Amino acid sequence: xxxxxxxxxxxxxxxxxxxxxxxxxxxxxxxxxxxxxxxxxxxxxxxxxxxxxxxxxxxxxxxxxxxxxxxxxxxxxxxxxxxxxxxxxxxxxxxxxxxxxxxxxxxxxxxxxxxxxxxxxxxxxxxxxxxxxxxxxxxxxxxxxxxxxxxxxxxxxxxxxxxxxxxxxxxxxxxxxxxxxxxxxxxxxxxxxxxxxxxxxxxxxxxxxxxxxxxxxxxxxxxxxxxxxxxxxxxxxxxxxxxxxxxxxxx
Ligand SMILES: Cc1cc2nc3c(=O)[nH]c(=O)nc-3n(C[C@H](O)[C@H](O)[C@H](O)COP(=O)(O)OP(=O)(O)OC[C@H]3O[C@@H](n4cnc5c(N)ncnc54)[C@H](O)[C@@H]3O)c2cc1C
Numbered sequence: 001x002x003x004x005x006x007x008x009x010x011x012x013x014x015x016x017x018x019x020x021x022x023x024x025x026x027x028x029x030x031x032x033x034x035x036x037x038x039x040x041x042x043x044x045x046x047x048x049x050x051x052x053x054x055x056x057x058x059x060x061x062x063x064x065x066x067x068x069x070x071x072x073x074x075x076x077x078x079x080x081x082x083x084x085x086x087x088x089x090x091x092x093x094x095x096x097x098x099x100x101x102x103x104x105x106x107x108x109x110x111x112x113x114x115x116x117x118x119x120x121x122x123x124x125x126x127x128x129x130x131x132x133x134x135x136x137x138x139x140x141x142x143x144x145x146x147x148x149x150x151x152x153x154x155x156x157x158x159x160x161x162x163x164x165x166x167x168x169x170x171x172x173x174x175x176x177x178x179x180x181x182x183x184x185x186x187x188x189x190x191x192x193x194x195x196x197x198x199x200x201x202x203x204x205x206x207x208x209x210x211x212x213x214x215x216x217x218x219x220x221x222x223x224x225x226x227x228x229x230x231x232x233x234x235x236x237x238x239x240x241x242x243x244x245x246x247x248x249x250x251x
Contacts, residue, residue, distance in 0.1 A: 015074050022082040025054055030088050034214065041206035042169055042216035043094050045128065051095050052125030061103050065115050066123040076100055090215035097166050098122060102129045105175055108246050109191065109234035118173050118193055130171035132162035132220055133243065139164075142177065142243055143186040147222065149178035156180065156192060156232070158200075158225040168218025169205050172196055176222070177239050189239035193231045200225035 011019075029050045037043050051057050059075050061067025068075075076099055083092030106119040106129075121127040138144040147160025158178055165174070174194045181188030194201065205218030234242045 011074060011078075015078060018075055019078045019082060021054055022056065022079055023085075025051065025056065026082050026086055026088065030083065030091055031086050034086075034088060034091070037091060038213035041208070041213065042167075043091050043214055045170060047091070047094065048098075048122075048128060049125035052123065056095060057098055057125060058103050058119070058123035059099055061107050061119060061123060062115075065120045067103075067107075067119075088214075090212035093212065093215050094128075094167055094170075098129060102131050102175065105131065105191070105233065105242070105246050109242055114193065114230075114233065122173075127172040128167055128170045129173050129175070130165050130167045131175045132165045132168070133177045134162060134164050136161055136163050136219075142189070143240060145177055145179060145189065147176070147178040148182065149176075149180045149190060149192055149227065151180060151229075151236075152226075154229050155226045156190075156229065158192065158194065158222040158227050160222050162220040162222075164207070165218050165220055167216050168203055168220055169216045174220065175233060176220075177243065178222075180236055184237060186240040187237050190236050191233040191239040191242060192227050193233055194222070194225065194227055195231075198225050198227065 029047060033044065048057065055068055056079060058067035060071050063069040076096065080092060080096050083089060103119065106115055110119060122129045133142055135145050135147060137146060147162065149156035149158045158176065160178065172195065174196060176192050176194045177189055178192060179188050180190040200223040202221045203218050207217045209217060
């Protein structure tokens with residue numbers, strides 16, 4: 001009977017080198033802290049800086065913002081595999097969540113000015129990002145969100161709540177989906193980059209979960225937060241369509 005090889009052929013030498021780098025990062029900076037982070041319900045902020053030093057954040061983001069500029073998901077997959085190998089999936093979601101969910105929104109929709117302000121410091125590991133779509137009353141059905149961002153001159157006034165937000169407790173900037181036009185259905189949803197030191201923002205957590213203990217999952221509250229219009233990500237009213245296309249691209 002002919003033997004069947006189970007060796008994977010999708011990786012080349014540069015992927016193998018990258019895997020070595022990731023494996024040593026995980027052994028040195030992740031494994032020793034697994035119990036402590038599970039107990040705390042979140043990773044340490046320093047993890048992002050250590051990952052950044054090795055170029056593990058923003059792998060596919062443009063080099064001009066400090067990213068790797070490599071459009072090859074095999075690198076992202078290696079990162080996921082090496083974290084899963086030591087049972088650090090929850091920890092990994094902080095890093096892979098940034099690479100595969102948050103950064104793609106900024107790269108696809110952000111202006112150069114916005115990306116200098118928000119994407120570059122995240123890639124450098126100096127700040128932490130999150131994305132907030134889910135609400136206490138809606139998850140899968142994004143078109144049913146009730147958080148509002150009322151246009152008022154040069155600002156949007158943001159009011160509502162979000163839940164189950166990954167890296168929500170650590171986040172310095174949150175991409176928030178909110179209704180800028182209450183009468184336009186899914187065409188009335190926009191995305192705003194909300195800095196978490198703005199007055200009216202608060203959060204609670206990390207939420208206790210049955211698994212993914214080290215993953216910081218939070219509730220966010222917005223009480224008349226005045227967000228400058230310059231924080232609009234993409235076009236006003238284009239949030240629902242952006243989520244549909246960007247999430248599909250990064251999935
Ligand atoms: C660990 C964790 C981290 C998360 N991180 C984030 C985050 O960073 N940002 C964020 O915005 N959200 C986050 N979420 C929330 C997540 O996106 C939602 O849980 C998800 O969208 C599902 O929403 P829901 O929980 O309200 O379930 P529901 O939408 O109520 O769905 C419940 C069940 O019904 C099914 N269902 C729903 N609608 C239909 C339909 N039309 N037809 C058939 N079946 C249907 C679903 O598949 C699911 O099985 C996180 C959740 C978890 C558990």
